[in-house]
Amino acid sequence: MTATRLTASPAAASPTISAHGRGRPCVITRRATFSASHLYRLPELDEAENARRFGRCSLAPGHGHNYELTVAMGGPLDGDGMVLNLSDVKHAIRREVSDPLDFRFLNDVWPEFDLSRPEGRLPTTEALLLAIRERLAPHLPLVALRLHEQTNLWADVLCGPTIDPMEAFLSIRTHFAAAHRLARPELSQSENEAIYGKCARPHGHGHNYLLDVTVRGPIDARTGMVCDLAELQQLVADLVVEPFDHTFLNKDVEHFAGCVPTAENIALHIADLLSAPIAATGARLHKVRLQESPNNAAEVFAETPQLEMLPAALEALAAV
Structure with a gap:
């Protein structure tokens, strides 16, 4: 079978709708998974206070989850009918998120979770999602992110210059x-x-x-x-x-x-x-x-x- 390329005549071309939707806005999503463990325990609190505030999540050596990350990205379609090449999206998420976090102890992975630093914080679902956003934002046109820690617990963040970081x-x-x-x-x-x-x-x-x-x-x-x-x-x-x-x-x-x-x-x-x-x-x-x-x-x-x-x-x- 021989493919035939169809070319619109100038008279038929639309000023607002071009071939393959070029220039029209769209939101796409990509899902990724990783498994990791974490521990909720602040060094400035004693054993009793950590247990009171964080319950069983404060028990050493920690506990783990199968995380599911959804990345929403937005932008105009290119001449190939895509917001982004999904291969590029996949590699960016793997490089910046999945590979660094998969089968890791989150408290030790990124400086945001180094509790010996005054600015360090616990790797909660919310905090982890903010850290993921910081790593993906330079590489992908993010609109929003969702992270499921369990089926009955998840966090969302929005992305953009007017959003509270x-x-x-x-x-x-x-x-x-x-x-x-x-x-x-x-x-x-x-x-x-x-x-x-x-x-x-x-x-x-x-x-x-x-x-x-x-x-x-x-x-x-x-x-x-x-x-x-x-x-x-x-x-x-x-x-x-x-x-x-x-x-x-x-x-x-x-x-x-x-x-x-x-x-x-x-x-x-x-x-x-x-x-x-x-x-x-x-x-x-x-x-x-x-x-x-x-x-x-x-x-x-x-x-x-x-x-x-x-x-x-x-x-x-x-x-x-």
């Missing part, structure tokens, strides 16, 4: 099981079924809810944390999981006696419950995401407007 997002995931019925008491059964369908049936139905809570703030110069992770997890457990788990929301949670417990309303209520307590930890509640089923989820942004934060970058990370 010490700010990060920290997300935790948990779950609870609950039943609900979608119906407004002032309406008849047939009227409720017209609005809510099968969800209005009198005896209700249940879900295994997945809850993601995302907080935002500057990382502490020494602990490397946006907030105390254990405290955040305990707040979510005490204020949401324990009161909601294995309940009939309409009957067992006072708020939903007069509020239809749709996924949207549940997410809004969770955001209202968490905003002030999280603020007391020094972070800010950014977002609550409630997954009701594999097909349905609701997201509530506690910060309005959404910080003018390049939403395409965050969406690119979330889609991976």
Whole structure:
């Protein structure tokens, strides 16, 4: 078979759309993995205080994770229809991140984590992601980065000249099981079924809810944390999981006696419950995401407007 090159006539050429999308903006992502260990222990604290602040993460000789890094990059397409050559992207991430970190003890790898220095900090998920950004930024047109330490714990950072270089997002995931019925008491059964369908049936139905809570703030110069992770997890457990788990929301949670417990309303209520307590930890509640089923989820942004934060970058990370 013989390939034929098609050339547009000058009259057919568009001033804004060229062959292969040249010049049009796009965000691309690349995933990388590495395995590493770390230890949360500050030399200026005694054994008891390290244990109180960092729990089992302070136990020597440390613990490890299989990390997953997502790199989002943006820019105009070139004449080959690419933002960047993916081979160049792969080699840059391997050279600057994967090879230096894979199967290493993070506390000893990079100077940011040398705790003998006054500016040294613990290699938390957030702090590690900031250090990765510093190494990749000279080589790739970064838009955002995400680092999963576990499936239920990850951090995000944005990239750009207007972004606070010490700010990060920290997300935790948990779950609870609950039943609900979608119906407004002032309406008849047939009227409720017209609005809510099968969800209005009198005896209700249940879900295994997945809850993601995302907080935002500057990382502490020494602990490397946006907030105390254990405290955040305990707040979510005490204020949401324990009161909601294995309940009939309409009957067992006072708020939903007069509020239809749709996924949207549940997410809004969770955001209202968490905003002030999280603020007391020094972070800010950014977002609550409630997954009701594999097909349905609701997201509530506690910060309005959404910080003018390049939403395409965050969406690119979330889609991976």
